[in-house]
Amino acid sequence: MxxxxxxxxxxxxxxxxxxxxxxxxxxxxxxIEICDAAAVVDVYRMIQYDFQGTPFGSRRAVVNHHASSGLSVPGSDLSRTIVILPIDKVNVTLLNEYLQSRKMLGGLLLILPRNFENGGKSSGESDSEDSDGDQPADVAALEQWLIHNNIPYPVYFAYSDERIDSVLKDVQLNDAAGRPATASTGGYKLVVPVSDAKKVPSASYTNIQGWLWGLKGDGDIAGLPTIAIVASYDTFGAAPALAVGSDSNGSGVVALLELARLFSRLYANSKTRAPYNLLFGLTSGGPFNYNGTARWLRGFDQRVRENIDYALCLNSIGDADNLRMHVSKPPENPFIKQIYDNIADVARDVGVTVEIKHKKINISNSRVAWEHEQFSRHRITAATLSGLETAPSFLDRVGGIADRRYSANDTVVARNIKIVAESLAKHIYGLEGKNIEVFADGSSLAVSPPYVKLWLDLLSRTPRVAPFLGKNAPIIAAIQKELAVHTKDVSLQHDNLDGTFLFYDTIKAQLSIYQVASVTFDLFIMLAVGSYLGILFLVLVITTKGFDDLVGAFRRPPSRKLKGN
Amino acid sequence: MTLFHFFNCAALTFGPHAVYYQATPLSEYDTVGSCIRAALVYLGTTLIKLVCLATFLHGTESEGFDFTQEILKALIGFLDVAGLYFALTQLTYRNISQTHKFQAIGLGWAFADSLVHRLAPLWVGARGLEFTWDYLLKGLESNANLVFTVCLAALGSLMWLRKNKPATLVPIIYASAGLVATMPSITSYLRKGLHWDFSKVVGFELAASLAMAFVTWRLFSACQRPS
Incomplete structure (x- = not known):
């Protein structure tokens, strides 16, 4: 131009x-956008939320700091440094001490190992001697610490790859050599160019339900007793974009979908339709005291609610060898006893013990540890079938970052589905005590391992933290569609989470890693360039005008006058 | 801090031109006008070169060194010589000695070249957080380029303006001029054909520019003597 x-x-x-x-x-x-970073990597921001007005989680999002490899690197100003830590090397006690002493940190970048999806176990080689088995527990402990603290600096998670590894190695070498990255020495600079996190205006959640209508007698179908199969499908974790919750509660969702599929085949034929309605409910808000379940139940017509014979909640049934049935009514209660005997009988046949665990509800406490407690509050007989031995504490075991695909075992899930399906069939067809296998392996009604695997895979890829899902999330549509294939009258119920929880956005970002020069270096360059230009000037003056003129050049005004005269 | 780096690189890239103007007698004879004319001629030449490149070269999607393409590029690069010829012989300047004329034209030419080719990348790149040596090296390259341009202008003025030069020197003058004019192709070959490091290429350019400056100076003073 x-x-x-x-x-x-x-x-x-x-x-x-x-x-x-x-x-x-x-x-x-x-x-012009300047983007010439040495590496740009996807990072996942830690959760930031307010619970009952108290701030929790990581309260900041913006990072623009030098990198360091530890909390105790001599000479580095940690308040202006982002510390990179591989997640299996994190010392929670140390972090906690640091936080409690109110010392500031520029930020924390936690590196997830490359084989994190496999739990560091089944990577094929035996290179994981320091991470065998106990690593997920450590991560879970770290996660609980992160979730339940107010952390005043940004915390990000990233998957390890070649670039991050090489940067980390460089940073470690520099730190070990006593040359931590600061403004005066240069080094690696980590930048996450986001604006500060804003509140998620309305944290919505979605409940999904579908019906299998029982055989009409004389009266209308709504009058039939109903058995509800319920699983909560959403998750909560230290990083919302990583909280896929394969076991808690992906396994329950898969089991529910497979049960819907199996019973839909029986209910398709009027000869095999039982005099029971089956209600399948996928509830949201599970981590938040089963908030969604409560709303879901409240949304039912009084008559429908009263017709619910019992509700069976499925929770974390993908890992444990043995099952527990958690109830809030005493185990001697005949209804409870019936459900328990039913399941335990079937389980015994496949070599699984089912233990009954009783935990009373404290109405005055807002904490709801199990989904069935919401039913019990509405005086509906209910139980939770779970692999967990005891009631999890608040925001624990709700599908955190450590709960990944490897934590749900396909065969265990399939086996548990079969136990539930078989016991349910015995109950609704009145086959108790008879040695009939309805869902025998190899028959057309057998539990389908590929189906289980497929859905577990999908759920293990999909973070499902309710406030960040929105109403139109693909996973909700997918579950709804799947349920609609097998059941009737599928409907969605949207609602907003109550105000006790408040969430902040920015759950994903991009981290740019720059290699920056120090101010000292820039000064040195300036001196070098300046002296080069100066010498050039002198040389040119001397060669073209002679030395006398050089002297004259510094006394130009008088020499001009002389010339003028 | 990075703006600091930008200023450092800019000083290295454009400083020598200003120093050259200030330190040599060019400033005393007020040759800014000649420099600007040369710069305008440069801009025109570059436009024609662009049109030619766009017409005769097909898009270089490959990074490799394509021989025929490079020959074509070198031929089009000779348009620079034509432009210099135009600036040296066709334009009229207020009475300015031949020695200063070629310097002014070379300086204006090189400055325009630096401005067009280096300022925008410098502004975009050197302000970034990421530190690379590239922009400092490009600054050095600009220095070499200044020397080359002044050499070419000097040789051009010998070829076209000086009538009574020793006949024995004529082929040497033409050979040197040809060498300087093909320098962009040579560096391009080093970079793409031999895959030299950018730092090595710049080092070569600096060394070559010094050598050419020496040769040109010898030739120029040899031609000066008889007159």
Whole structure:
């Protein structure tokens, strides 16, 4: 453009248009996105939430700091440093001490190992001697610490890859050599260019339900007793974008979908339709005291609610060898006893023991540890079938970052589905005590391992933290569609989480890693360039005008006068 | 801090031109006008070169060194010589000695070249957080380029303006001029054909520019003597 201008006519025109071009260039220059980082990696921000008005989680999002490899690197100003830690090397006690002593940290970048999806176990080689088995527990402990503290600095998670590994290695070497990265020495600089996190305006959640209507007698189908199969499908974890919750409660969701599929085949034929309605409910808000379950139950017609014979909640049934049935009514209660005997009988046949665990509800306490407690509060007989031995504490075992695909075992899930399906069938067809296998392996009604695997895979890829899912999340649509294939009258119920929880956005970002020069280096370059230009000036003056003129150049005004005279 | 680096690189890239103007007698004879004319001629030449490149070269999607393409590029690069010829012989300047004329034209030419080719990348790149040596090296390259341009202008003025030069020197003058004019192709070959490091290429350019400056100086003073 400049060249075209230059060729054009009058000088005035040229000057004016040149000014315009320069102005344009300035505007363009100011808007050019500078992105020449050594590495750009996806990072997942830690959860930030308010619970009953108290702030929890990581309270900041913006990172623009030098990198360091530990909390105790001599000479580095940690308040202006982001510490990179591989997650299996994190010392929670140390972090806690640091936090309690109110010392500031520029940020924390936690590196998840490359084989994190496999739990560091089944990676094939035996290279994981320091991470065998106990690593997920450590991560879970770290996660609980992160979730239940108010952390005043940004915390990010990233998956390890070649670039991050090489950067970390460099940083460790520099730190070990006593050259921590600061403004005066240069080094690696980590930048996450996001604005500070904003509140998620309305944290919505979605309950999904579907019916299998029982055989009509004389009366209407709504009058039939109903058995509800319930599983909560959403998760909560230290990083919302990583909380896929394969075991808690992906396994329950898979089991529910497979049960819906199996019973839909029986209910498709009026000869095999039982005099029971089956209600399948996928509830949201599970981590938040089963908030969604409570709303879901409240949304039912009084008559429908009263017709619920019992509700069976499925929770974390993907890992444990033996099952527990958690109830809030005493185990001697005949209804409870019936459900328990039913399941335990079937389980015994496949070599699984089912233990009954009784935990009373404390109505005055807002904490709801199990989903069935919400049913019990509505005086509906209910039990939770789970692999967990005791009631988890608040926001624990709700599908955190350590709960990944490897934590749900396909065969265990399939086996548990079979136990539930068989016991349910015995109950609704009145086959108790008879040695009939309805869902025998190899028959057309057998539990389908590929189906289980497929859904576990999908759920293990999909973070499901309710406030960040939104109403139109693909996973909700997928579950709804799947349920609609097998059951009737599928409907969604949208609602907003109550105000005790408040969430903040920015759960994913991009981290740019720059290698920056230090101020000292820049000063040195300035001196070098300056002296180069100075020497050049001297040499040119001496060679072209001679040494006398050089001296004269420093006394120019008098020498000019002399010439003028 | 990175703006600091930008200023450092800019000083290295454009400083020598200013120093050259200030330190040599060019400033005393007020040759800014000649420099600007040369710069304008440069802009025109570059436009024609661009049109030619766009017409005769097909898009270089490959990074490799394509021989025929490079020959074509070198031929088009000779348009620079034509432009210099135009600036040296066709334009009229207020009475300015031949020695200063070629310097002014070479300086204006090199400055325009630096401005067009280096300012925008410098502004975009050197302000970034990531530190690379590239922009400092490009600044050094600009220095070499200044020397080359002034050499070419000097040799051009010998070829076209000086009538009574020793006949024995004529082929040497032409050979040197040809060498300087093909320098962009040579560096391009080093970079793409031999895959030299950028730092090595710049080092070569600096060494070559010094050598050419020496040769040109010898030739120029040899031609000066008889007159």
């Amino acid at each position: 400049r060249r075209m201008m230059a060729k054009k006519g009058s000088d005035r025109m040229v000057v004016v248009s040149m000014q315009a071009v320069v102005a344009l260039l300035c505007v363009v220059a100011a808007y």
